[in-house]
Amino acid sequence: xxxxxxxxxxxxxxxxxxxxxxxxxxxxxxxxxxxxxxxxxxxxxxxxxxxxxxxxxxxxxxxxxxxxxxxxxxxxxxxxxxxxxxxxxxxxxxxxxxxxxxxxxxxxxxxxxxxxxxxxxxxxxxxxxxxxxxxxxxxxxxxxxxxxxxxxxxxxxxxxxxxxxxxxxxxxxxxxxxxxxxxxxxxxxxxxxxxxxxxxxxxxxxxxxxxxxxxxxxxxxxxxxxxxxxxxxxxxxxxxxxxxxxxxxxxxxxxxx
Numbered sequence: 001x002x003x004x005x006x007x008x009x010x011x012x013x014x015x016x017x018x019x020x021x022x023x024x025x026x027x028x029x030x031x032x033x034x035x036x037x038x039x040x041x042x043x044x045x046x047x048x049x050x051x052x053x054x055x056x057x058x059x060x061x062x063x064x065x066x067x068x069x070x071x072x073x074x075x076x077x078x079x080x081x082x083x084x085x086x087x088x089x090x091x092x093x094x095x096x097x098x099x100x101x102x103x104x105x106x107x108x109x110x111x112x113x114x115x116x117x118x119x120x121x122x123x124x125x126x127x128x129x130x131x132x133x134x135x136x137x138x139x140x141x142x143x144x145x146x147x148x149x150x151x152x153x154x155x156x157x158x159x160x161x162x163x164x165x166x167x168x169x170x171x172x173x174x175x176x177x178x179x180x181x182x183x184x185x186x187x188x189x190x191x192x193x194x195x196x197x198x199x200x201x202x203x204x205x206x207x208x209x210x211x212x213x214x215x216x217x218x219x220x221x222x223x224x225x226x227x228x229x230x231x232x233x234x235x236x237x238x239x240x241x242x243x244x245x246x247x248x249x250x251x252x253x254x255x256x257x
Contacts, residue, residue, distance in 0.1 A: 078112035145169025209244030
């Protein structure tokens with residue numbers, strides 16, 4: 001609990017008050033930590049994990065240096081992966097054995113989401129906060145609904161603790177959250193019906209992000225992606241849903257504006 005509150009407070013302070021270069025550095029740090037943990041899930045040696053994390057830092061720098069606010073190409077592969085390949089991957093229980101393929105998939109997950117954190121904040125800190133808040137609302141509602149009412153397993157071979165009751169409770173909570181945002185801040189969060197539809201699509205992506213990381217951990221025979229965050233596992237355990245949601249959310253607001 002204490003770790004979660006501290007992380008939330010630090011994110012809010014940085015989101016609204018950190019200078020742009022500092023924010024970029026913080027997001028690069030998250031990507032590097034995520035790359036280190038992904039290397040562990042891929043069973044890379046310590047030396048290869050360090051090299052992978054260093055290469056990730058270089059790629060983040062290149063993306064930030066050469067991307068523009070309106071460029072969409074960096075997000076399209078991510079959206080394609082999460083909307084098409086991730087569901088197939090989970091449905092067929094595919095295995096990821098080749099180190100090179102594992103490295104490429106890790107970058108496909110981490111790099112667009114990192115760039116999205118930077119560009120979405122540039123479009124408006126409240127937009128990024130709304131997306132992060134939606135994932136938090138979904139996770140919280142799924143946990144409490146599933147714990148109290150859960151009977152039917154959502155994906156027993158991937159994540160036995162998740163239930164359809166938790167999924168439906170989260171969907172309702174996300175719908176209420178989206179309607180509240182659109183009604184209280186219509187100039188930012190579009191007509192209620194449009195934003196509600198977008199929020200539910202993003203919610204589905206968040207579920208896929210959570211399930212995909214759970215499958216990767218199951219393949220690696222580990223409970224958590226790392227031990228960086230006391231009581232919360234690793235960085236990937238905290239951002240798994242965001243990896244799927246952020247690139248699509250950034251495309252959505254770039255399309256609107």
